[in-house]
Amino acid sequence: MSTKALKTNVYSLKGEITVPGDKSISHRAVMFGSIAEGTTQIKNFLPGEDCLSTISCFQKLGVKIIRKDSEVIVSGNGIGGLKHPEETLYVGNSGTTIRLMLGILSGLPFESRLEGDESIAKRPMTRVTVPLSKMGARIDGRNNGEFTPLIVKGGKLTGITYPLPVASAQVKSSVLLAGLQAEGETVVVEPVRTRDHTERMIKQFGGKVERTGDSVRVLGGQSLKAAHITVPGDISSAAFFMVAGAIVPGSDIVLRNVGLNPTRTGIIDVLITMGADIRIEPYEQEKAAEPAGDIRIQYSSLKATTIEGALIPRLIDEIPIIALLATQAEGKTVIKDAAELKVKETNRIDTVVKELKKLGVNIEATEDGMVIDGNQNLAGGTVSAHGDHRIGMMLSIAALLCEQEVVLERSDAVAISYPGFFDDLYNLVQA
Ligand SMILES: O=C(O)C1=C[C@@H](OP(=O)(O)O)[C@@H](O)[C@H](O)C1
């Protein structure tokens, strides 16, 4: 188990960072490149462990994929070019990999076995296996298909209209990927808008997808053509530095090339509502499939807020770091409608509350979120990432404000989405 002594009592953070490529878009670029015809080039790919799991799974399905740092070349032969894998497809810690791949494998006439780490083994899979089975796939797993290991036997699919029972971009994407191979039309109806990277990428790869209101529609039998993809920086990674800049006195941080897709920018809205000193400079790139820009954040006083409803999917992965942000605001912050946090890499309601309490924070879990007291002093202690990258990074930012020593157990978890996190963070620290 990796343990790290974190920097505490930090005076201020100053400087510039270019955060690594977006995790959601990097996964999708490899997947679409693998099912398209021709050579796809990906620039600024995220070499985090989750995205490396996606590459390794598609290599096992017979796709030639070459990576040099953050540049990836995928030699696709169309979806029919994928071959029966000789070994288990190991997805590591990545929910996005397993759920989106199930959508692709559902239309292919062979059997695959999928498995991941002990965290993946606890995450619900019926949310994708139910609609995919309705479309015609045969999927078996532990506890009636609820958990990994899963065996999927794909085949001829029929399009469906599927109202999502939970707001999930992974489920939407999985059904759309199956829909591209199904007979007829597939429609996914969203209860609340979720990230739309899959829809944007279908278009980038020459496919057709239509949105009307809450419904997203694809026709089956489309063939996709290779594309050149430049992945913008990950706003979910940038969020840790936005919050650090807002809460460490005297800080002034510039973040370059951050993805600004409106389905992901809830963290910026929250910072603005709380009174943070944040400036956004979007790049003028009319043709870019995904918008991006620079963000400058400076320390300022903050006020509490309530985070709920349609905002939740736009910041779902940022809630651990928002909980820390709230400890430094004036007043009580309430987070609700976020029960989905219970089925992430850890139960993120419980782990956030448990670990921040160890640092002396007044914070309580609720059924679907948490309530956090503001204006708090952070003490110190031994905390754990519990194998969850976002918890590990949040605790490392919390430590900056701690008065006593902080030791982080399972600190290696950060490499899931941000292998260079500690170097980037500690380069900003002013003595
Ligand atoms: O589609 C994606 O790339 C993701 C969707 C979200 O999950 P859900 O679809 O389960 O909400 C998010 O939490 C995850 O980090 C990545």
Ligand SMILES: C=C(OP(=O)(O)O)C(=O)O
């Ligand atoms: C929930 C996350 O990822 P995934 O579902 O892909 O494991 C995350 O990155 O916070």
